[in-house]
Amino acid sequence: MTPHTPLALITSYSFVLAVALVGILAITLRLLALFPSRRLPPPKRRIGTPTRLLIVLGSGGHTAEMLGALHGLDPRKYTHRTYVISSGDVFSTEKAAEFERSLELKDATKRLDQLIDMNEQMQERTGTGSYDIAIVPRARRIHQSLLSTPLSALRCLWACFNILMAPSNTTTVSLAGRWRAELYDYPDLIVTNGPATAVIVILASLILRFFDIKGANSRGKMRTIYVESWARVKRLSLSGRLLVRIVDRFLVQWERLQGVGERGEYLGVFAR
Amino acid sequence: MSVDEKKQLRLCFVTIGATAAFNSLISACLEPRFLESLSGAGYTNLLIQYGKEGKAIFDKITSEIKTTKKMELVITGFDFNHSGLDKEMGAAKGGPNDLQGVVISHAGSGSILHALRISVPIIVVPNPDLLDNHQVELAEELESQGYVVHGKLNNLPAAILESEELRKRSLGWPPVNSGRHGRAADLAGVMDEEMGFLD
Numbered sequence: 001m002t003p004h005t006p007l008a009l010i011t012s013y014s015f016v017l018a019v020a021l022v023g024i025l026a027i028t029l030r031l032l033a034l035f036p037s038r039r040l041p042p043p044k045r046r047i048g049t050p051t052r053l054l055i056v057l058g059s060g061g062h063t064a065e066m067l068g069a070l071h072g073l074d075p076r077k078y079t080h081r082t083y084v085i086s087s088g089d090v091f092s093t094e095k096a097a098e099f100e101r102s103l104e105l106k107d108a109t110k111r112l113d114q115l116i117d118m119n120e121q122m123q124e125r126t127g128t129g130s131y132d133i134a135i136v137p138r139a140r141r142i143h144q145s146l147l148s149t150p151l152s153a154l155r156c157l158w159a160c161f162n163i164l165m166a167p168s169n170t171t172t173v174s175l176a177g178r179w180r181a182e183l184y185d186y187p188d189l190i191v192t193n194g195p196a197t198a199v200i201v202i203l204a205s206l207i208l209r210f211f212d213i214k215g216a217n218s219r220g221k222m223r224t225i226y227v228e229s230w231a232r233v234k235r236l237s238l239s240g241r242l243l244v245r246i247v248d249r250f251l252v253q254w255e256r257l258q259g260v261g262e263r264g265e266y267l268g269v270f271a272r
Numbered sequence: 273m274s275v276d277e278k279k280q281l282r283l284c285f286v287t288i289g290a291t292a293a294f295n296s297l298i299s300a301c302l303e304p305r306f307l308e309s310l311s312g313a314g315y316t317n318l319l320i321q322y323g324k325e326g327k328a329i330f331d332k333i334t335s336e337i338k339t340t341k342k343m344e345l346v347i348t349g350f351d352f353n354h355s356g357l358d359k360e361m362g363a364a365k366g367g368p369n370d371l372q373g374v375v376i377s378h379a380g381s382g383s384i385l386h387a388l389r390i391s392v393p394i395i396v397v398p399n400p401d402l403l404d405n406h407q408v409e410l411a412e413e414l415e416s417q418g419y420v421v422h423g424k425l426n427n428l429p430a431a432i433l434e435s436e437e438l439r440k441r442s443l444g445w446p447p448v449n450s451g452r453h454g455r456a457a458d459l460a461g462v463m464d465e466e467m468g469f470l471d
Contacts, residue, residue, distance in 0.1 A: 044470060045468040061380045070460070078463075094355055188467060237406075270458075272389060
């Protein structure tokens with residue numbers, strides 16, 4: 001027979017169950033509110049508005065494909081770029097720096113053309129803005145023991161929070177001399193094509209939006225575009241399967257993946 | 273091992289990528305039957321990017337080749353280049369005074385796209401040792417669309433012959449009318465939609 005003392009009441013099975021149910025319901029409703037279908041459409045934005053773009057790069061093929069797909073990136077719109085790279089990935093670091101040099105070169109050529117062709121109205125010189133390269137520890141190294149994996153995954157998640165909070169003051173390269181740290185906090189847009197790190201970055205952004213820390217959700221920050229790798233012809237990658245219902249846009253590059261997970265959008269091949 | 277000064281350079285460049293070992297491709301590309309088919313097709317050079325773990329097998333086989341037979345083919349190798357393979361891919365494509373060569377690649381998307389971009393024929397050989405082998409699907413699909421030769425480890429000489437057919441076809445990349453409204457697809461456009469940059 002259960003005694004009806006207050007302590008016994010709150011430790012009773014049915015009470016714990018009720019609290020758990022209410023908790024789960026609240027969390028579910030909150031998560032549903034974060035999902036892409038409930039997200040407000042983006043407000044109109046003018047060129048020159050400080051806009052932080054976060055690009056998650058992965059090893060080898062992922063990086064080459066991502067930067068190739070971004071060939072049309074306009075640095076006057078995306079005024080600060082953060083490249084997220086796994087520690088030890090020298091290839092991606094070099095490719096990101098090379099990509100930034102190509103943006104600068106394109107900008108310089110454009111301005112030179114305007115100088116030569118004096119008939120054309122000189123555009124306001126906004127330049128190519130700024131960028132930083134953020135290194136995250138790997139969630140799991142190859143051959144790492146399973147025991148220590150949760151710890152290193154947590155360390156990776158923690159690094160992702162810091163990267164999302166603000167661009168790094170120390171590694172930011174300012175190309176037009178207009179860099180002011182206070183212009184930027186959370187990324188406005190996250191773009192990735194699905195290396196493992198991308199799952200952790202997007203998980204971190206979801207946690208920040210869940211608790212609406214510093215207005216992560218209410219200010220409409222961290223919209224996400226996932227581009228499934230061109231190498232995926234018939235089935236999604238693991239990252240793709242994990243993120244298909246979470247990201248704001250889910251793009252596929254093969255027609256037969258159109259509508260996959262009820263989300264896949266085929267708009268053609270981005271890889272080049 | 274001197275190449276005749278007047279003889280034009282023709283390079284077969286083999287790349288196994290940066291991530292996984294692919295020793296079976298290295299040994300398949302050093303088989304006598306394959307080397308003969310390269311010579312027969314007029315190739316002068318074979319360059320193999322063998323990866324971190326491929327040096328032992330590359331050194332072992334090439335030393336045996338040199339002792340048994342005088343090769344007409346110049347065979348060289350290197351492990352990996354952090355700054356990319358632009359130079360090697362370009363050399364396979366060939367300069368204005370060279371003959372066009374060929375690339376043989378593990379089915380990594382980076383190397384395939386690179387070859388399509390500079391339009392050098394590519395033979396794609398998926399690694400059968402990888403667990404989730406979506407690369408086979410990519411190779412099959414691209415071959416059915418006429419962009420690559422899907423090579424098999426046990427029959428690379430046939431792939432060299434097929435690559436000549438590929439060279440004649442030479443489809444452009446990216447597909448010009450693959451995107452919306454028949455234009456090339458553009459990720460920047462989708463990003464602008466998400467950000468509200470609407471002109």
